[in-house]
Amino acid sequence: MITDIPDARSANVTGALWMIAAMAGFAVEDAFVKGAAQVLPVGQILIMFGLGGAAIFAIVARLNHEPLFTPDVLAPAMRFRMVSEVVARLFFVLALATIPLSVATVILQATPLVVVAGAAIVFGERVGWRRWVAILIGMAGVLVIVQPGADSFSALSLLAVVGMLGFAGRDLASRAAPRTVGTSILGLYGFLSVVVAGTLIAIWQGDALPRPDLRSALFVAGAVMAGVCAYSCLMKAMRTGEVSAVTPFRYCRLLFGIGFGIAIFGEELRPSMLLGSVLILASGLFIMWRGRQVGAKAPAVRAPRR
Numbered sequence: 001m002i003t004d005i006p007d008a009r010s011a012n013v014t015g016a017l018w019m020i021a022a023m024a025g026f027a028v029e030d031a032f033v034k035g036a037a038q039v040l041p042v043g044q045i046l047i048m049f050g051l052g053g054a055a056i057f058a059i060v061a062r063l064n065h066e067p068l069f070t071p072d073v074l075a076p077a078m079r080f081r082m083v084s085e086v087v088a089r090l091f092f093v094l095a096l097a098t099i100p101l102s103v104a105t106v107i108l109q110a111t112p113l114v115v116v117a118g119a120a121i122v123f124g125e126r127v128g129w130r131r132w133v134a135i136l137i138g139m140a141g142v143l144v145i146v147q148p149g150a151d152s153f154s155a156l157s158l159l160a161v162v163g164m165l166g167f168a169g170r171d172l173a174s175r176a177a178p179r180t181v182g183t184s185i186l187g188l189y190g191f192l193s194v195v196v197a198g199t200l201i202a203i204w205q206g207d208a209l210p211r212p213d214l215r216s217a218l219f220v221a222g223a224v225m226a227g228v229c230a231y232s233c234l235m236k237a238m239r240t241g242e243v244s245a246v247t248p249f250r251y252c253r254l255l256f257g258i259g260f261g262i263a264i265f266g267e268e269l270r271p272s273m274l275l276g277s278v279l280i281l282a283s284g285l286f287i288m289w290r291g292r293q294v295g296a297k298a299p300a301v302r303a304p305r306r
Contacts, residue, residue, distance in 0.1 A: 008241070015241030018233045019249040025230025027256030030096055030105065031264055032223035037097035039216040044209045045223075046093055046198025052224035053191035053231070061184035072178040073189060081173030081186075085193035088166025090201055095160035100267045105257025106145055107160040109280050112247040113138040114168035116287055119243040122172060131290050134283040141279030144272055171247070174238045183235040190231065248288035251281055 036045050061068060072078070095104045113135045120127035146157045170190075177186060202209065212220065237246050254277060261267040 012241035012245040015237045015246035016249045018237035018240060019246055020252050022230045022233035022237055023250055023253035024256055025226045025233060027105070027253050027260055028226040029223045029230060030101060030257060031260045032219045032226060033093060034096045034101050034265065036216050036219035036223065037093070040210070040212055040220075041202065041205065041208075042093050042097050043198045043200075043202025043205060044212075045220060046089060046194050046201065047209075048198075048212070048220045049223055049227065050089075050191045050194030050196075050198055052221065053228050054188055054195065056224070056228050057184050057187035057191060061182070061188060064182070064184060066182055066184055068185070068188065070180065070185075072180045073185065075178050075181075077173050077176040077178070078181065078189070081170055081177060082189060082193045082196075084166050084169030084173055085190050086166075086197045086200070088163050088170055089194045090163075090197035091159045091166060092163030093197075094201070095156065095163055098156045099154065099160065100261055101265055102258045102261030102267045102269065103145065103157060103273060104160040104163075105261065106254060106273055106277050106280065107142055107157065108164050108167065108257075109251055109254045109277075109284070110138055110142045110161075111164050111168045111171070112250045112284055112287070113280075114165060115171050115243060115247045118168060118172045119175070119247075123175065123243065125243060128290070131287050134286045134290070138280045138283030141276040141283065143276075144279060145276035147272060171234075171238055172243075174235060175243055183232055183239075186235050187228065187231050245288070248284045251284045254281060 033045060033049070040048075058068060092104065092108070095107075116125075116127060116131065117135050119125040142161065146161065174186060237249075240246065258269070258277075262269070
């Protein structure tokens with residue numbers, strides 16, 4: 001049986017384009033969330049953001065005649081995905097509220113490294129020793145940015161690290177989610193998980209939920225719209241092509257995030273962050289290049305699966 005190698009490459013290109021669009025949208029979302037966090041408590045932002053996104057995806061699902069609940073929603077992969085979403089959103093929004101946008105964005109770029117490693121372990125995708133070395137170098141880049149043990153170390157940067165691990169878990173679970181669960185339903189339950197995250201942090205912090213002013217309300221609304229679009233693109237990307245071929249394009253978010261941090265919030269780039277960014281970016285680009293090399297050497301004839 002001859003495999004459709006050109007079709008596989010086309011799927012990888014399509015998935016990469018979806019991923020680039022998703023990263024642009026998420027960078028815009030992060031900027032809006034950070035702006036709103038200057039006025040509103042983090043818990044309230046998450047609740048408003050989650051309810052807005054869930055409402056949009058519920059409407060889209062009904063327009064597509066998709067049921068809002070099926071037994072597949074409770075599949076193990078979906079349950080793991082929801083827990084990962086709660087962890088990711090909770091800790092990353094806390095990071096956005098407390099550390100520079102550029103720092104949080106750069107740390108988040110380690111997500112593809114964790115996803116590629118997870119794809120090898122969980123899905124059995126082929127990842128050779130060279131890419132494993134690249135993954136370790138990229139994680140070393142995260143350590144350079146966080147600088148544990150140094151005088152400049154801030155424990156708050158660990159919030160972004162935990163959020164990054166949560167996003168990696170969510171992306172892997174999205175890949176394993178039942179095919180009967182469409183993108184709109186994934187988005188619906190993903191944003192409902194954000195509401196859970198916001199409720200947990202609001203209860204823990206004991207903050208009152210003030211009435212948002214027009215400016216902060218517009219920030220949250222902008223974050224919802226950007227997040228919904230980015231979320232849809234991400235789900236398309238993770239379900240198109242190979243995980244190891246598509247996920248490296250998440251590094252586009254690094255450029256968007258650093259640009260927004262400098263242009264909008266007046267942030268400065270520390271030498272350690274630049275070095276860490278180079279290590280993470282170089283690792284991701286090598287993984288992407290190596291993945292193509294391995295794919296090009298793959299045999300055209302394979303036995304059918306039994």
